[in-house]
Amino acid sequence: ANIVSDVICPFCGTLCDDLEVELSDDGKKILEVYHACAIGAEKILHSQAEDRITRPRMMQEDGTTKEISYEEAAKYTAKILCYAKKPLMYGWSSTSCEAQSVGHSIAEAVGGIVDNTATVCHGSSLIAVQDVGIPSCTLGEAMNRADRVVFWGCNPAHAHPRHMSRYSVYPRGFFTGKGSKSRKVFVIDPRKTDTASLADVHLQIEQGRDYELLSALRVAFRGEKLPDVVAGIPKDQIYEAADLLKSGRFVIIYFGMGVTQSLGKNHNIDIAIAVTRDLNDYTKAAIMPMRGHYNVTGSGEVLGWQYGFPFCVDLSRGIARYNPGETSSNDLLMRDEVDAVFVLGSDPGAHFPFSSVKKISQLPSVAIDPHLTPTTAVCKLHVPVAFVGVEVGGCCYRMDNVPIESRKVVDPPEGMLTDQEFLELVLAEVRKCKGV
Ligand code: SF4
Structure with a gap:
């Protein structure tokens, strides 16, 4: 074979x-x-779908689409970016670091805003990490050492289906030789999720009360007095969970959007990090965000090296500014502050509020994506590209910040460009237009 x-x-x-x-x-x-x-x-x-779109398509006045060449698509993209006062360049989480870097050169030349999907998922985690730092580890360390595994506000059984079998719950590690029997699994979630059904301890917290329960754990670690019930959990269960965590050799806390996007946002993560620090007084503990798109971590890394900030980077004044809430995609769209939209490697049409998607549909816009998505349906131009990790390789960062080189498996359909190649065409056009 x-x-x-x-x-x-x-x-x-x-x-x-x-x-x-x-x-x-x-x-x-x-x-x-x-x-x-x-x-x-x-x-x-x-990638082998019979009905795959293989050439750029421009939306016409009557709502139909017309096939155009990649060169024409690059010219249109460069034009809308160059003529805009403040173009939004969003996405970047489902592409390689190499393509991201070319995209940032375009953003610098046109004075754009570069934002990634963290803006609607783990942006609050990044803000917390900037505030207080993060005691973390790699997935390999967690797999070999962690005998207490906490999933807070995340459901890997559905969102990261092999996470539990490869790294967190079932694999036999160096110090966890009995696989799942070596570990106690905790799930903190208001819902009885499929992950919760596998847990040794499920704390069915009241929606939006994460900060209170995290504070209560800190109190319980010290053996101090708690009210009878915190965040819907009786105090005995909280003391019991605290003791079980303290008695482990290595605790890993994985957290997801249930805690980053609920009431408290980055403050929830501040205190989750404080819980991790407290646990290090009794045992070894680490904490890690469950990142969604395969290279959202890489987008934060590349933006971090180049500008010092992991998302919401505003280059419109010729320097890098960062102020989530002001320079974040939805806030900009809501306040009508951007006049062109460029999307690559993500689907705001599916994930942004309806009012933001409507704004995108009214602006000059381009979506670069191998798939047909709700975003490609509302943008004026759809540029299909080769699949990163299938038809072209490139560097990607795993959720624990470990870079992994993805592999090319097959050739893309004939004549089809990769996103990096298309971005290079756009960059050449932008340079011509700006005379740089
Ligand atoms: Fe599944 Fe792919 Fe995620 Fe692994 S990386 S859990 S195979 S979706």
Whole structure:
């Protein structure tokens, strides 16, 4: 069989690196994907979809679309970015670091705002980390050492399907040789999720009361007095959970959007980090955000190296400014502060509030994405590109900030550009237009 091994899955932040892909004898067609979860396998197989769009399409006045060349698409994209006073360049989480870097050169030349999907998910975690730092570790360390595993406001059974089998709950690690029997799993979630059904301890917290429960844990660690019930949890359960955490050899706290986007936002993460620090008085503890898109972490890294800030970077004044709430995509769209929208490697049409999506649909706009999405349906121009991690390689960062080089498995359809190649065309046009 014609098998490509050690393929990286370009879907979620777990960035599984053990996939095998079976190809036809001529190496052109993907026949089967092994070891991936259903979502990851589907993403890779989707690159072979019969109805895949392979050329840019421009929306016409009457709502129909017309096929145009990549050169024409690059000219249109450069024009809307150059003529805008403040273009928003959003997304970047489902592409390689190399493409992100070319995109940032365009943003610098046109004075744009570069923002990624953290703006609607783990942006509050990044703000907390800037405030108080973060005691973290790699997924490998957690797999080998952690005997107390906490999932706070996240549901990996659905959102990161192989996280539990590869890193957090089931694998046998160096100091966790009995797999799941070596670990106690805690889930803090208002819902009885599929992850909660596997937990040893499920604290069914009242919605939006994370800050209170995290504070109560800090009190319980010190053996001090708690009210009878905190955040819907009786105090005995809180003392019991605190003791069980303290008695572990290594505690890892994974947290998701249930805590980053609920009442308290970055303050929830501040105190979750304080809980982790407190636990280090009794045992070893670390904390890690469950990042969603496969390279949202990489986008934060590349923005961080280049401008010092991981999202919401405003380059419109010729220097990098950062002020989430002011320079974040939804706030800019709500206040009518941007006059062109460029989207790459994400789907605000599916994830932003309706009012923001409506604004995008009214502005000069382009969406660069291999798929047809709600965003491509509202943007004036859709530029389909090759799938990163399937048809072109590139550097991606896993949720624990470990960079992993993704692999090319098959060629893209003939004549199709990668997003990096298309961005280079746009950059050349922008330079001509700006005379730089
Ligand atoms: Fe891909 Fe995530 Fe599934 Fe791993 S868990 S195979 S990275 S979608």
